[in-house]
Amino acid sequence: MNSTSARTLQILSLLSQADQPMTLTQISEMLSAPVSSTCNIISTMLKLGFVRLSDPKMKTYTIGIKAYEAGIAYIKNTNFVGVAKPFLEKMSRESETTTFLGVQNGARIVYLDKVESSKSVRTTAVLGSYKGMYFTGLGKAILASMPDKAVEDMYYGSVFQAYTENTICDIERLKDDLQQTRERGYAIDDREGEISLYCIAAPVRNHAGKVIAAVSIASFYDLLTEESRKKNADILVSNAVEISRLLGYSGTLLY
Numbered sequence: 001m002n003s004t005s006a007r008t009l010q011i012l013s014l015l016s017q018a019d020q021p022m023t024l025t026q027i028s029e030m031l032s033a034p035v036s037s038t039c040n041i042i043s044t045m046l047k048l049g050f051v052r053l054s055d056p057k058m059k060t061y062t063i064g065i066k067a068y069e070a071g072i073a074y075i076k077n078t079n080f081v082g083v084a085k086p087f088l089e090k091m092s093r094e095s096e097t098t099t100f101l102g103v104q105n106g107a108r109i110v111y112l113d114k115v116e117s118s119k120s121v122r123t124t125a126v127l128g129s130y131k132g133m134y135f136t137g138l139g140k141a142i143l144a145s146m147p148d149k150a151v152e153d154m155y156y157g158s159v160f161q162a163y164t165e166n167t168i169c170d171i172e173r174l175k176d177d178l179q180q181t182r183e184r185g186y187a188i189d190d191r192e193g194e195i196s197l198y199c200i201a202a203p204v205r206n207h208a209g210k211v212i213a214a215v216s217i218a219s220f221y222d223l224l225t226e227e228s229r230k231k232n233a234d235i236l237v238s239n240a241v242e243i244s245r246l247l248g249y250s251g252t253l254l255y
Contacts, residue, residue, distance in 0.1 A: 207248025
């Protein structure tokens with residue numbers, strides 16, 4: 001790669017991740033680059049709108065509108081189902097389970113994609129089907145991103161149906177479960193929808209930090225050990241974070 005092109009991209013990356021505007025000297029030092037060549041590149045980027053002079057007196061620089069527009073164009077043209085697919089495959093392969101991608105539609109979760117390994121569980125969830133959010137891992141992962149008041153409003157006047165003896169059918173218990181989800185970092189469906197299935201799920205966030213979907217790992221409860229539960233949780237959360245990062249999320253935590 002051309003050295004000037006590489007340095008330009010390094011400057012863009014540095015400014016986009018900086019917590020505050022940077023001086024020319026700071027940029028040069030961070031990149032271990034001569035001030036003179038850095039100055040030339042910054043001047044060109046200023047003219048093209050990829051860098052902005054945030055404080056003329058202090059001569060500090062930050063990301064420019066053109067860089068922002070390029071980032072937004074990427075987000076708009078990114079199909080999050082396509083982005084998530086390789087990660088669903090990776091999660092399924094590493095955990096030897098069935099993995100899912102789902103989105104919210106009202107008070108229900110819609111299954112958009114799934115990947116099954118040769119050893120994985122087969123579930124009743126098929127692509128395009130709906131299930132309630134309060135008893136599914138995917139649904140609870142999304143509900144946990146909402147304020148309790150929003151959850152209460154969603155289920156006001158509703159009657160919870162018990163699908164198994166483990167189904168949470170009380171709004172206060174559900175809120176407690178969602179708080180545990182936030183603290184834990186992922187949701188758990190402990191045989192609440194199907195008596196033999198144990199599911200964990202984590203949210204997917206976009207560039208604005210908004211939860212737009214969730215991913216999950218479904219296993220037979222009887223085949224799980226404490227070690228495999230921890231392993232699957234680590235696989236789930238790390239991949240949910242990676243998907244979110246590709247969609248523009250800059251945070252480190254999902255809750």
